[in-house]
Amino acid sequence: MSRRPVAPRVRPAPPRPPAPRGPADRPREGSGPADDAGPSSASGTSSASGTSSASGTSGTPGAGEVLAAGAGRGPAAPGRPRADRPEHERPEHDRPGPPTAVHLRRRSGSRPVDRSPDMLGSSTGSARRFAERARRHRRAALSPVLAGLAVLVLVAAGAWVLLASPLLVVRDVAVLGLDRLDRAAVDEVVDPSLGVPLARVDAHGLEEQLEALPLVDSAVVARVWPSDLEVRVVERVPVAALPVPGGYDVVDRSATTVMSTPEPPSDVPVVQVDLSTAGEGTVEAVTRVLDELPPELREQVATAGGTSRDGVVLELRDGARVVWGGAGSTPLKAEVLTSLLPRAAAVYDVSAPGWPVTRDA
Helix, strand or coil, rough: CCCCCCCCCCCCCCCCCCCCHHHCCCCCCCHHHHHHHHHHHHHHHHHHHHHHHHCCCCCCCCCHHHHHHHHCCCCCCCCCCCCHHHHCCCCCHCCCCCCCCCCCCCCCCCCCCCCHHHHHHHHHHHHHHHHHHHHHHHHHHHHHHHHHHHHHHHHHHHHHHHCHHHHHEEEEEEECCCCCCCHHHHHHHHHCCCCCHHHHHHHHHHHHHHCCCCCEEEEEEEEECCCCCEEEEEECCCCCCECCEEEEEEEEECCEEEEEEEECCCCCCCCEECCCCCCCCHHHHHHHHHHHHHHHCCCCEEEEEECCCCCCEEECCCCCCEECCCCCCCCHHHHHHHHHHCCCCCCCCCCCCCCCCCECC
């Protein structure tokens, strides 16, 4: 709700005291009314006459009226009108008073501009409120920037600690799952990672290097914070020995060479397969059967061979012969063979596990 400007009340000026009259201003005896006033009185008389004429009154003012009109103004300086005197020469009652409040009005239809002290104080308060609001806006605008800078600093500090700081470097490597594999072969792969920040260790690359070792079937490298590596190795399981020029290649179930020895190993059977006449996949079928045999039954097998993938034959260490057939249903065939072994026989045929057959020599 707008405030209507209130015009200040102007106090009426106090009555001017009569100026002291000198000898020159006293009326002389025998002179007329026009001679008593002198130069100042003449001026006052003419002014009074003009005023009386303008207002429509008739008659000429007397000497008393002229003296009364000029009594409150004091004597005028000779030769200079009162209005042209400097301010310091004027009487105190004739000096200009202090400035009063002025109400300015804009164009037609606009709100008036109040220059009174109350309105000036209100404008100062509004300016302070506007300044405070501007400061709040500036702080609100700077808050996301400062938050972003703080996040960047924290990210940079965290990246330095993880990637370059000596606080989180690899100090120890634990290797699990070794049996036939030598620990030195594993250390040769993982030792270059010692002293490297743990976050920068290429775990996938280490796994590929470990899996390239002949005895390693799979490997997993894990970071153990703050400064350790853990290596889990799954070794290949030798299931058979293949005769090769100069010795034997020990292979796993996929016929991958695990190691080479000049003599036939005693813990795995020797595979006797004529590669020139056997069908494709015969060696893989033989090694698969040997891999799925229970350990106590595999230890009784001296040699294994076949003429095709469905014609696998096992030779036991006591000289008995087992006709196995294909590589399918190995667990069931192994169970049937285990139940037949107490019976002395030269041939055990478990190629059809539902109808096993035993034959003497």
